[in-house]
Amino acid sequence: MISNFLKIFGYGPRYLIFTVTSRCNAFCDFCWNWENVLDAGRFAQANDKIARNELSLEEISTLADSFPALLSVNLCGGEPFLRNDLVDIVSIFHNKTKTKHLSISTNGFLTERIIEYTTKILINNPKLNLRLFISIDGPKKEHEQSRKVKGGFDMLLNTARLLHDMSKSHDNLLLACNINFNSNTQHYISDFLDEVIDLHYFTDINIDLIRGNPFKKDLLNVDLSLFIKLKNKLKTHQENSKDTPSSLYLALGDLGSEITIKCAQSEKREFSCHGGSKMIVMDDLGNIWPCELLMNKVMGNVRDFNYNIKKLLHSSQAKEITKFVNEKKCHCTWECAINAGIVFNPFYYPIVLYKTILKMLK
Numbered sequence: 001m002i003s004n005f006l007k008i009f010g011y012g013p014r015y016l017i018f019t020v021t022s023r024c025n026a027f028c029d030f031c032w033n034w035e036n037v038l039d040a041g042r043f044a045q046a047n048d049k050i051a052r053n054e055l056s057l058e059e060i061s062t063l064a065d066s067f068p069a070l071l072s073v074n075l076c077g078g079e080p081f082l083r084n085d086l087v088d089i090v091s092i093f094h095n096k097t098k099t100k101h102l103s104i105s106t107n108g109f110l111t112e113r114i115i116e117y118t119t120k121i122l123i124n125n126p127k128l129n130l131r132l133f134i135s136i137d138g139p140k141k142e143h144e145q146s147r148k149v150k151g152g153f154d155m156l157l158n159t160a161r162l163l164h165d166m167s168k169s170h171d172n173l174l175l176a177c178n179i180n181f182n183s184n185t186q187h188y189i190s191d192f193l194d195e196v197i198d199l200h201y202f203t204d205i206n207i208d209l210i211r212g213n214p215f216k217k218d219l220l221n222v223d224l225s226l227f228i229k230l231k232n233k234l235k236t237h238q239e240n241s242k243d244t245p246s247s248l249y250l251a252l253g254d255l256g257s258e259i260t261i262k263c264a265q266s267e268k269r270e271f272s273c274h275g276g277s278k279m280i281v282m283d284d285l286g287n288i289w290p291c292e293l294l295m296n297k298v299m300g301n302v303r304d305f306n307y308n309i310k311k312l313l314h315s316s317q318a319k320e321i322t323k324f325v326n327e328k329k330c331h332c333t334w335e336c337a338i339n340a341g342i343v344f345n346p347f348y349y350p351i352v353l354y355k356t357i358l359k360m361l362k
């Protein structure tokens with residue numbers, strides 16, 4: 001509790017999102033990172049020659065020494081499980097940055113490897129709360145069309161089933177799914193949500209509004225009223241389900257959804273963003289960004305700062321970008337930034353407490 005408090009209010013970055021690789025075994029229409037995925041080699045496999053100069057395990061380890069204690073780390077990509085050393089990367093962050101909450105976002109296609117690595121991660125880090133996010137975008141045909149992976153739907157369902165079984169004997173493993181809401185999925189996601197719920201594999205279900213610079217730009221043309229309807233449907237399910245996470249977690253999610261919708265409607269920033277300060281994004285090459293949307297605003301590369309994150313964030317280039325963010329010169333609906341904005345801002349705590357109590361009383 002006290003250590004979490006210090007992490008929230010302490011100076012420096014406390015939430016790291018790290019795209020450990022840009023290699024991917026899919027190529028999704030809505031991918032925000034598609035330019036790097038293309039650069040890394042479309043459909044690259046784990047043992048292929050690595051086209052990009054990804055940070056090595058040794059570099060990651062040195063860099064981790066320079067971080068303050070982290071509240072939370074998300075490893076994504078690309079497909080993170082394509083990295084042979086993913087298990088060690090997790091241990092580095094857990095041991096060196098004292099993070100107790102680490103999530104990995106995966107497309108779920110590499111079943112055998114995901115099960116093997118997750119087992120090792122849990123054995124090596126028994127005190128880590130591990131959250132696996134599997135992306136699922138619709139029924140088989142639509143999912144495979146959007147991801148360009150034939151047979152991918154069955155592979156991810158198999159992975160989810162096995163991880164769900166694993167979670168029954170590991171309290172520190174939580175299985176979640178992310179459903180992307182875009183102009184294509186909006187037509188069938190409501191019915192599909194029922195199918196996902198009926199699987200009973202996922203303790204947490206998230207519906208993310210498409211954002212940024214997707215590969216297919218027309219996917220941004222969403223009907224917000226359908227999104228709001230869907231969010232309400234999900235909320236009702238979560239309030240009535242025994243499978244969902246804690247009341248506090250649900251309260252945070254509710255508030256996050258409300259702010260997301262407000263941002264989408266007003267097309268303004270409706271939250272305090274900590275991009276570039278408490279929350280940073282790092283790519284596989286060591287570039288630091290304030291968030292995944294401002295990919296043209298590189299704060300610096302860790303290789304140029306002797307793998308010292310503090311030095312990098314004190315550079316004039318980094319400070320210039322933090323100033324840009326603090327002056328509210330950008331806006332978005334990115335749920336990760338919105339949720340971080342809630343956690344790192346005590347102004348929201350009474351609202352979260354109130355919502356938590358209401359949920360507990362239901």
Ligand code: SF4
Pocket residue numbers: 024025026027028030031032033034037077078079107
């Ligand atoms: S699986 Fe993820 S990283 Fe890979 S192409 Fe799809 S959205 Fe992008």
Ligand code: SF4
Pocket residue numbers: 269273274275290291292293294325330331332333334337
């Ligand atoms: S408001 Fe959005 S776009 Fe701007 S820095 Fe924060 S996360 Fe990035």
